[in-house]
Amino acid sequence: MSGQVTGGVVAMKARGLVRTLGSGEAAVRVLDGLDFDLSPGKTHAIVGPSGCGKSTLLYLMGLLDRPDRGEIYIGDLELAAASDEVRTRARNASLGFVFQFHFLLSEFSAMENVMLPMAKLGGKSREEMEQRAVGLLDKLGLADKARRMAHQLSGGEQQRVAIARALANAPAILLADEPTGNLDERNARQVFEQLQGVAHELGQAVLMVTHNPGLAEQCDRILRMRDGRFT
Amino acid sequence: MSPNFQIAWRFLVAKKRALFMSLAGIVFGVAFFIVTQAQTAGFQNFFVQTILGVNGALRVQDQYQYTLTDMVAELEESEEVDRIRLREGREYRPGVHNPNQVAEAVRAFEEVTGVAAVLRGSSSISSGFRSDEGRVLGINLLEYLAVSDLGMYLRHGDLADFSADPAGILLGNRLAARLQVSVGDTVYLGHLGEQRRYRIAAIYETGVEQYDRFHYFIHQAEARLLLKRPDEVSYLQVAVRNPNNAPVLAQRIEEAVGHHVASWQERERSWLDVFRVLTISSAITMSAIILIAGLGIFNTLAIIVMERSREIAILRSMGYSRGDIRAIFIYQGMVVMVLGTVVGFILALCLTWGVERLPIRIRGIFATDSFLVEWSIWHYVWAAVIAAVVVFIASWIPARKAARMEPANIIRGTGA
Numbered sequence: 001m002s003g004q005v006t007g008g009v010v011a012m013k014a015r016g017l018v019r020t021l022g023s024g025e026a027a028v029r030v031l032d033g034l035d036f037d038l039s040p041g042k043t044h045a046i047v048g049p050s051g052c053g054k055s056t057l058l059y060l061m062g063l064l065d066r067p068d069r070g071e072i073y074i075g076d077l078e079l080a081a082a083s084d085e086v087r088t089r090a091r092n093a094s095l096g097f098v099f100q101f102h103f104l105l106s107e108f109s110a111m112e113n114v115m116l117p118m119a120k121l122g123g124k125s126r127e128e129m130e131q132r133a134v135g136l137l138d139k140l141g142l143a144d145k146a147r148r149m150a151h152q153l154s155g156g157e158q159q160r161v162a163i164a165r166a167l168a169n170a171p172a173i174l175l176a177d178e179p180t181g182n183l184d185e186r187n188a189r190q191v192f193e194q195l196q197g198v199a200h201e202l203g204q205a206v207l208m209v210t211h212n213p214g215l216a217e218q219c220d221r222i223l224r225m226r227d228g229r230f231t
Numbered sequence: 232m233s234p235n236f237q238i239a240w241r242f243l244v245a246k247k248r249a250l251f252m253s254l255a256g257i258v259f260g261v262a263f264f265i266v267t268q269a270q271t272a273g274f275q276n277f278f279v280q281t282i283l284g285v286n287g288a289l290r291v292q293d294q295y296q297y298t299l300t301d302m303v304a305e306l307e308e309s310e311e312v313d314r315i316r317l318r319e320g321r322e323y324r325p326g327v328h329n330p331n332q333v334a335e336a337v338r339a340f341e342e343v344t345g346v347a348a349v350l351r352g353s354s355s356i357s358s359g360f361r362s363d364e365g366r367v368l369g370i371n372l373l374e375y376l377a378v379s380d381l382g383m384y385l386r387h388g389d390l391a392d393f394s395a396d397p398a399g400i401l402l403g404n405r406l407a408a409r410l411q412v413s414v415g416d417t418v419y420l421g422h423l424g425e426q427r428r429y430r431i432a433a434i435y436e437t438g439v440e441q442y443d444r445f446h447y448f449i450h451q452a453e454a455r456l457l458l459k460r461p462d463e464v465s466y467l468q469v470a471v472r473n474p475n476n477a478p479v480l481a482q483r484i485e486e487a488v489g490h491h492v493a494s495w496q497e498r499e500r501s502w503l504d505v506f507r508v509l510t511i512s513s514a515i516t517m518s519a520i521i522l523i524a525g526l527g528i529f530n531t532l533a534i535i536v537m538e539r540s541r542e543i544a545i546l547r548s549m550g551y552s553r554g555d556i557r558a559i560f561i562y563q564g565m566v567v568m569v570l571g572t573v574v575g576f577i578l579a580l581c582l583t584w585g586v587e588r589l590p591i592r593i594r595g596i597f598a599t600d601s602f603l604v605e606w607s608i609w610h611y612v613w614a615a616v617i618a619a620v621v622v623f624i625a626s627w628i629p630a631r632k633a634a635r636m637e638p639a640n641i642i643r644g645t646g647a
Contacts, residue, residue, distance in 0.1 A: 064638045
């Protein structure tokens with residue numbers, strides 16, 4: 001099975017991705033020539049056993065890692081071999097990340113955490129950034145906790161702040177690495193619904209790695225991986 | 232406030248104890264550096280002032296002339312020989328033998344502000360209680376006051392008395408104490424079997440032991456009679472506008488007047504070397520405190536980099552560049568440096584002010600009854616430069632490590 005879609009608009013695509021981790025005799029080919037498209041407004045789930053290369057694929061698509069071979073495009077811009085500067089700018093403007101662990105900056109309030117990507121991108125006054133951050137937190141049901149420090153929020157609330165942060169610069173693509181893996185069922189469902197809402201309402205392409213088959217089934221598209229390939 | 236600085240500030244404030252320790256190191260390092268430099272420079276400057284006040288910036292002393300030698304050269308085509316005259320060296324003749332003309336030539340230099348002829352010789356000096364050996368200095372008072380601070384050093388008596396009395400004498404306080412004499416008393420100077428009587432017009436204290444114990448001033452006309460040297464003088468003491476430029480001026484005057492001219496820097500080289508060594512060694516010692524503080528900052532930042540690796544990864548994932556990460560950690564060092572330097576400056580001001588009031592009695596190379604300090608902006612500039620360099624290096628290394636971290640490896644849990 002290929003991760004490519006036929007026809008329609010593509011938010012992000014990868015061609016022939018190969019990634020080997022380790023070296024010498026310990027080298028393992030984690031991704032073995034993957035082709036892959038992300039469609040805007042759709043949620044994509046990657047499922048598969050541990051070690052099949054799901055997270056590695058996510059990091060490559062997130063421009064946090066470089067493939068040994070292959071190409072990655074956002075629009076017409078090839079980014080696998082692009083300079084660190086170009087990839088960093090693309091991460092800031094076009095990509096949003098949600099990780100299993102929220103990785104909020106604990107000395108900052110929820111609102112300030114959401115403002116961090118906006119502050120880096122520039123172009124907005126502090127008031128505009130605050131307004132947008134509060135708006136996003138409101139959408140995720142956290143408006144009343146916008147000024148609380150990150151460490152004063154529950155696990156589910158922190159993960160929702162992380163989603164708001166990922167959406168801060170209205171990126172075309174949202175990447176989530178087991179975003180509900182650290183949450184109880186109620187919070188997991190809430191977070192998933194919010195990710196799906198983002199895709200359907202805001203038109204963003206969401207790529208989610210998950211071990212939860214129930215959540216994967218609710219995604220618009222499921223990609224099953226085994227030994228570095230889609231099955 | 233830039234987002235990088237905001238992040239740096241929050242990271243740093245979260246580690247208050249480590250921040251305080253690093254800050255304390257820089258504060259004390261900067262403050263002690265400034266105070267020790269202020270003291271060393273203070274004592275050195277006072278020493279130089281005393282030297283200039285007592286001995287003047289320049290001394291025109293022994294006359295010299297070049298000695299010549301012949302080099303014999305044989306011509307190839309003939310048997311004739313040719314003699315070429317070459318300069319061999321200098322022959323010195325002690326003293327200045329035509330002082331008026333030489334003084335006139337020296338005064339012609341624009342940088343010269345005063346010239347005084349001094350006739351110096353050995354004599355015995357005795358009071359009713361005891362005798363001693365010393366050096367008599369024959370001066371023309373007005374001329375001499377223009378090239379020295381003798382007037383400032385008077386402790387008892389009056390220069391007007393000396394001026395009015397051809398048999399007046401000025402004694403150093405230590406010599407006066409040895410002879411058990413005071414103003415108005417009589418002393419006898421003896422030279423080559425002849426004794427002459429003088430009345431003590433004033434007693435001075437320069438703080439320079441050599442002067443206060445062994446030198447005494449009489450009128451030059453009297454000195455000529457006592458020492459039986461009717462024409463020459465021993466040296467010309469010269470005051471100049473810029474004493475720091477004395478060595479260059481000395482060389483120019485030496486070439487112009489044909490006498491050896493010694494600058495105060497040349498005469499006091501050994502003491503100036505002592506002060507230079509003290510300045511450098513205290514600077515090195517105090518810089519070591521700043522260096523140790525730098526190691527503390529390095530340690531703190533290295534720990535922050537390790538503890539914050541996940542935050543670094545997430546910042547990178549949201550578009551913060553390697554340069555931004557580097558800046559975040561360098562800013563932390565700079566915050567410690569700026570705060571530490573400013574507080575260090577304030578502490579240094581207070582300490583220097585306090586030290587200046589500490590009592591200490593020093594006699595020998597100068598006279599002071601309290602610590603001497605120099606208030607110089609350059610001590611503060613140097614302390615800030617040393618702190619900036621040390622802190623920058625101390626923060627650059629962890630900052631570079633943080634910037635080199637690969638976010639995927641951190642998130643994957645395999646380290647940097």
